[in-house]
Amino acid sequence: MFLSNPALLLYAIAILLTVFRLLSKTCLIHFLKKWWRSLEDKCYVYQFYKVPKFNDNMQENQLHRKVYTYLNSLPTVEDSDFANLFSGNKSAEINIMLDKNQVVVDNFLGARVYWMNEKCEKTGLQSLILKIRKKDKRRILVPYWQHIHSVFDEIEQKQKEVRLFVNSESERQRNGRWRSVPFTHPATMETVVMDADLKTKIKSDLETFLKSKQYYHRLGRVWKRSYLLYGPSGTGKSTFIAAMAKFLSYDIYEIDLNKVENNSNLKNLLLQTSNKSLIVIEDLDQYLCEKSTAVSSSGILNFMDGISSEERIMIFTMSSKENIDQNILRPGRIDVHIHFPLCDFSAFKTLASSHLGLKDHKLFSQVEEIFQIGASLSPAEIGEIMISNRSSPSRALKTVISALQNNVASRVTRKLSGSGSGREMEELYESAKESQNGSVQPMKELKNLYGFLRKSGRRPSMDILDAGEKDNSNHGN
Numbered sequence: 001m002f003l004s005n006p007a008l009l010l011y012a013i014a015i016l017l018t019v020f021r022l023l024s025k026t027c028l029i030h031f032l033k034k035w036w037r038s039l040e041d042k043c044y045v046y047q048f049y050k051v052p053k054f055n056d057n058m059q060e061n062q063l064h065r066k067v068y069t070y071l072n073s074l075p076t077v078e079d080s081d082f083a084n085l086f087s088g089n090k091s092a093e094i095n096i097m098l099d100k101n102q103v104v105v106d107n108f109l110g111a112r113v114y115w116m117n118e119k120c121e122k123t124g125l126q127s128l129i130l131k132i133r134k135k136d137k138r139r140i141l142v143p144y145w146q147h148i149h150s151v152f153d154e155i156e157q158k159q160k161e162v163r164l165f166v167n168s169e170s171e172r173q174r175n176g177r178w179r180s181v182p183f184t185h186p187a188t189m190e191t192v193v194m195d196a197d198l199k200t201k202i203k204s205d206l207e208t209f210l211k212s213k214q215y216y217h218r219l220g221r222v223w224k225r226s227y228l229l230y231g232p233s234g235t236g237k238s239t240f241i242a243a244m245a246k247f248l249s250y251d252i253y254e255i256d257l258n259k260v261e262n263n264s265n266l267k268n269l270l271l272q273t274s275n276k277s278l279i280v281i282e283d284l285d286q287y288l289c290e291k292s293t294a295v296s297s298s299g300i301l302n303f304m305d306g307i308s309s310e311e312r313i314m315i316f317t318m319s320s321k322e323n324i325d326q327n328i329l330r331p332g333r334i335d336v337h338i339h340f341p342l343c344d345f346s347a348f349k350t351l352a353s354s355h356l357g358l359k360d361h362k363l364f365s366q367v368e369e370i371f372q373i374g375a376s377l378s379p380a381e382i383g384e385i386m387i388s389n390r391s392s393p394s395r396a397l398k399t400v401i402s403a404l405q406n407n408v409a410s411r412v413t414r415k416l417s418g419s420g421s422g423r424e425m426e427e428l429y430e431s432a433k434e435s436q437n438g439s440v441q442p443m444k445e446l447k448n449l450y451g452f453l454r455k456s457g458r459r460p461s462m463d464i465l466d467a468g469e470k471d472n473s474n475h476g477n
C-alpha cells in the first residue's frame with residue numbers, strides 16, 4: 001500500500017522520525033526503558049545480596065568501600081536518576097558518586113546485575129544491595145567478586161600518593177631505617193626523551209609484569225623484575241626512574257650504600273620495604289669498582305637475588321657496564337638492560353619540540369650534519385641550552401650548534417694531542433682549535449674531522465631493550 005502511494009510513505013517516515021526525535025529528546029525513552037526493565041524483572045527470579053557499610057560492632061565493612069569505589073568507576077553511574085558531583089584531586093576533575101536509593105546497572109560476562117545504594121530512613125545506615133538473576137548466580141558470582149577486588153586495587157593504586165624512601169644511618173634511626181617524603185617529581189613517561197619503540201616496549205614490559213603474579217608463581221619464581229639503566233651522565237636515568245614510579249604508582253626506596261654498615265643491614269633494609277615498590281641503587285658500578293661501601297660483592301649479589309621480596313622492581317644505574325662482573329649482570333639478577341645514549345638527531349628534534357615548540361627549522365639540517373660527524377652531548381646539556389635560550393629558538397639552535405662543534409673539536413684535539421700528529425692531522429688540529437672559539441663553523445672543516453673520526457672508529461651507539469623472558473640471554477652484552 002505504501003509502495004503504491006509515495007506520499008503515504010513519506011508521511012509515515014515523517015511520523016516515525018518525529019516519534020523517534022521526541023523519544024530521544026525527552027524523558028519518554030527513560031520511562032520506556034524503566035517500564036521494560038520492570039517487565040523483565042517480572043519474568044526472572046532474582047537473588048539479593050546485602051553489603052552493609054558497618055557490621056554489628058559499627059566497624060566499617062571494607063567490602064562496602066571496595067564495591068562503592070567500584071560502582072562509582074562504572075560509566076553507567078552517569079545513567080542513574082540522581083548522582084552526586086565532587087571535585088577530584090586534579091583541578092577541573094569531577095567525580096560522580098552514586099546517591100542514596102539509586103540503582104546502577106553493571107554487565108559482567110554477559111549477565112546483567114543491579115546495584116542499589118540503600119539508605120535506611122530509620123537508622124540512617126547505608127548498604128549496597130546486589131540483585132542478580134538466579135540463573136546467572138552460579139556462573140558469575142565468584143569471578144564477579146574477584147573482578148570488583150581487582151578493579152578496586154587498580155583504582156587505589158592509581159590514586160595512591162607516591163613516596164620516596166631513603167635509608168638513614170643506623171645510629172640516628174628511631175622508628176625503622178627508612179625515612180620518607182612525598183615524591184613529587186614532575187617527570188612522566190611522556191616527558192622522558194627516548195626512542196619511541198623502546199619506550200613502548202618498556203611500558204608494555206612493566207604492564208605485563210604487573211599482571212604476572214600467577215605466571216611467576218607457576219614457574220616457582222619470585223615475582224620481581226630487575227632493570228639496569230646504564231649510560232653517560234645526564235642522559236635521563238634518574239629521570240626515567242621517577243617516570244617509572246609515576247607510571248606504576250610504586251613507591252621508591254633509594255638505597256645509599258654508603259650508609260649501609262654491613263651485608264645483614266642491607267638485607268634488613270630490603271625486608272623493610274613494602275610491596276609495589278621500586279628498589280633503587282644508583283651508580284652501582286662505582287660501589288663495585290671502587291669498593292667504597294662496607295657491603296661486600298656477595299652481599300650485593302644476595303640483595304639482588306632478594307628471595308623474600310615479592311612484587312618489587314629493582315633498578316640499578318651505571319655509567320657503563322664494561323668492567324662489571326658478568327655474574328652481576330646475568331638474567332635473574334638483572335632481567336632488562338636499557339641503554340641511555342647521548343643525544344642523536346632524533347632525540348634533539350624531540351627536545352626542540354618539547355623545549356622550544358619547534359617541529360622544524362632551517363638550522364636543523366646543520367644540526368643533523370654535526371650529529372653525523374659524531375658530536376655527542378647529553379640530553380641534559382642540550383636541554384639546558386634550550387631552556388636558557390627559550391625566548392629565541394634561533395639563538396637556542398645556534399648555541400646548540402656551537403656546543404656540538406666545540407664537542408667535536410675538543411674530542412679531536414684530545415685524540416691528536418694524545419697520538420702525535422702528521423701534517424694533515426696538524427691542519428685538522430688547527431681547524432679544530434679554531435672551531436672551539438664558539439662561532440658556527442663552515443661544514444667543510446667539520447666534515448674533514450668527520451673523516452678523521454670515522455677512521456678512529458668512534459660513533460655513538462644505542463642498544464635496545466629486549467624485554468622478552470626468552471631473550472634475556474642477550475642482555476649481558
Ligand SMILES: Nc1ncnc2c1ncn2[C@@H]1O[C@H](COP(=O)(O)OP(=O)(O)OP(=O)(O)O)[C@@H](O)[C@H]1O
Pocket residue numbers: 191192193194231232233234235236237238239240340379380381383
Ligand atoms: N632522556 C631525557 N629525557 C628528558 N630529560 C632528560 C633526559 N636526559 C636528561 N634529561 C634532563 O637532564 C637532567 C639530568 O638528567 P638525569 O639526572 O636523569 O640524568 P642521569 O642519567 O641520571 O645522570 P647521572 O648519571 O649524572 O646521575 C634532568 O633535569 C632531566 O630532566
Ligand SMILES: [Mg+2]
Pocket residue numbers: 237238239282
Ligand atoms: Mg642520575
